[in-house]
Amino acid sequence: MKKYLGAAIGNCVHVGGIVNFFRLVEREGHETYFLGAAVSIDRLVEKVLEIKPDVVAIGYRLTPKNVEPLLKELEEHIKSKKLDNIEWIFGGTKPVADVARRFSFFSTIFDGTEDVDDVINYIRGRQLKEVKLYYPDNIVERINSKYPYPVLRHHFGLPSLEDTIEGIKKIAEAKVLDVISIGPDQNTQQFFFSQDKMNKDLDGAGGVPLRKVEDFIELYKASRRGNYPLLRCYSGTADVFRFAEMLKDTIHNAWCAVPLCWYNVLDGRGTRPVGESIAEGQMLMKKHAEWNIPVEVNEAHHWSLRDAHDTIGVVMAFLAAYNAKKMGVRDYIAQYMFNVPAALHHKMDLAKMLAKVELIESLEDDNFKTYRQVRAGLASLSSDLDVAKGQLAASTYLAMSLKPHIVHIVGYCEADHAAKAEEVIESTKIVRGVIRSTLDGMVDMTKDMEVQERKHELMEEAKYLLDTIKNLYEESEDPWSDPKVLEDIIRRGIIDAPHLRGNPSAKGVLETRIVNGKCMAYSKKLNRVMTEKERIEELLNGEETSVEGHQFCKKIVLQSC
Known part of the structure; x- marks a missing residue:
């Protein structure tokens, strides 16, 4: 002292x-x-x-x-x-x-x-000028060195490799960001190890074109300045294990981000069947656990972005964490994406996140630690950039109610164009300004009565859906982590989203409506929103009218054992 x-x-x-x-x-x-x-x-x-x-x-x-x-x-x-x-x-x-x-x-x-994290670093005995020596080179240590100030992360990847390298240098030298998430183009994610299959017309679509192992090494070298930000990158959608090992060896991937049910025929990012990609995703989690690299399963928001009702978002957040723990992951980064769907009211959005937090953190023990990562929803930002800046600030203020360990900053310009280095820095400074105003004496919105009521309602609905999955697949040793079961509940519509209509690998019959700021399941038959119990009963009753469909479902259950 x-x-x-x-x-x-x-x-x-x-x-x-x-x-x-x-x-x-x-x-x-x-x-x-x-x-x-x-x-x-x-x-x-x-x-x-x-x-x-x-x-x-x-x-x-x-x-x-x-x-x-x-x-x-x-x-x-x-x-x-x-x-x-x-x-x-x-x-x-x-x-x-x-x-x-x-x-x-x-x-x-x-x-x-200086920002609050600079001041905290000083108090903890780290001189502000001694930058290289005192910036931790792994995410857990960096979180621990800053908390309650959160680690800041931003996505970055331009259509030009050279521009991306120079941009990383600028961001690192600005010393405002802790983690740069490399955004590769789709060709990189899907065809890095089979480049003869690439459509060259799509080079740079959605991110930076990375074609050689040396390209990743150059990105890492560019980050070795300023506050020495950590780098991370999304998983590949094919040859996932080779891709993961390359990320570990080149950019020292700060943590693995892998979906449970996506990056396959469901979203068109790959050609893998759903069950196969689920099994591969689980093995990828297990591999990173063996490497002692933290894992994020970016799952729940994929359903909410496709207008699934709030209960499914909460359940899939839990199942993502459950599967990570089952695979031996020790440090789990739980991503809480606010504003999806964008029409959610802030109160109801916060309640949804609190339900996720409670279910996910119920899994914690001596061998499983979770970290809260919050972010604004991509679809929630206006293409009017001045309006978007206000929306980014508002979303950040709401998200700080969770006392996050990581804030994943979404560039205010993303609805219009991919963020350049200067816009990454500006967006980060907007968020830092919000964080500065929240660390002391922020109003505790989690205690709001309506928020708590909705949280408890979602907890009950989520537990009903989770129990339903167990009861329907009693023959399976562990339905919550069985790839065949997870594939089948999507095929049957037990887990579903309106945007999956017409997808041969999903049911695609779910209807949802925004009512009083909540995203709710809706029945055309009843002409009203319905509880999860009513939804499941309506779905299963529909199955019983089809003997052929019932036999198919029974066959899948038996195969999963």
């Missing part, structure tokens, strides 16, 4: 900076002594001699020329009274801080451009 003494000196009455700084200092377990505003140099020195602090924090926010004589006077006292064994730090406006930099007795100077 250290002793901190602080004051605004001379005729400066602006003490907010020191007060907020000391609040962080106390949170880290240190002792503080605050002398107040307009403290003379003589009184400051007198108290330094009396209290014998380890650190003295000086604030001044007035005219730059007026601070210089005060600091000269202080410098004389430090020399004559041999106070140079104390750590002296300064905080002020940028012009005043520039004057303070002329005095060598200050070990650290804050000029207002």
Whole structure:
């Protein structure tokens, strides 16, 4: 524990900076002594001699020329009274801080451009200038070094490899982002190891074209500057194990992001059958667990983006985490995508996320730790970029209610075009501004009565659907992680989404409506929204009218055993 003494000196009455700084200092377990505003140099020195602090924090926010004589006077006292064994730090406006930099007795100077995570790093004994030494090179350590300030992540990948490399350099040097998620084009994800199958007309579609192992190495080299951001990349949709090993060996993939039920014929990102891709996804989770690399199963929002009702979103969030744990994953990154569907009301959206959190974190034990990652929904941002900036800020404020470990920032411009480096930096600064305003004294929206009521309602509906899956497939050793069962519940519509209509690998009969800000299952037969029990009964009753369909389902159940 250290002793901190602080004051605004001379005729400066602006003490907010020191007060907020000391609040962080106390949170880290240190002792503080605050002398107040307009403290003379003589009184400051007198108290330094009396209290014998380890650190003295000086604030001044007035005219730059007026601070210089005060600091000269202080410098004389430090020399004559041999106070140079104390750590002296300064905080002020940028012009005043520039004057303070002329005095060598200050070990650290804050000029207002730092964010809370910089200040926390300083308090924890990490000098702001010692960048390379103190930026952790794995995601769990970086989370632990910053929390409660979240790690910040942004997607980045331009149609040109050269532009992407230069962009990563700019982002790293800006020191605003902790994790850069490389966005490869679809050709990379699907055909990296069989490039003869690539459609060259689609090069750069959806991300950066990466054609050689050396391309990934160059991206990593570009990130070795500034605050040394971690890199990560989405999984491949074919040759998934070779792709994963390459990411581990080239960009030191910060964590694996793999879907449970997607990147196949369901979404057209690959040609794998659903059951096969589920089994491969599980084995990919297991492989990363063996490598001791954290895993994210980006599953639930894929259903919500396709207008599945909230209950399915909650259930698939749980099943994603359940399968990761089953595969031996120790560090699990749970992604909570807000604003999907975009018409959800904020209260109901928060309730949905709280239900996911409670179910996912019920799986935690000594061998399974979860981390909360929040983000805005892509489809929720306006193509009017000024409006989108406001939407990004609003979504971030709501998401901070979850006290996240990671904020996955969505560029405000994504509804119009892929973010360039400058827009990544700007979006990140918008989010950092929101986070700065939430860490102390944020209104706790999770306690709202309507939020809690909806959360409990979703918990009950989710448990009913999970129990239904177990009861329908009793012959299976573990229906929640059985690839054949998971494939079959999609085929039968037990897990479904309106956007899957016409997809031969799904039922595609689910109807949903937004009612009072909730996404609910809807029955055309009843002409109203319905509970999960009613939905499942209507679905299974429809199956019973088809003997052929019933026999097919029974056959699938037996095959899964």
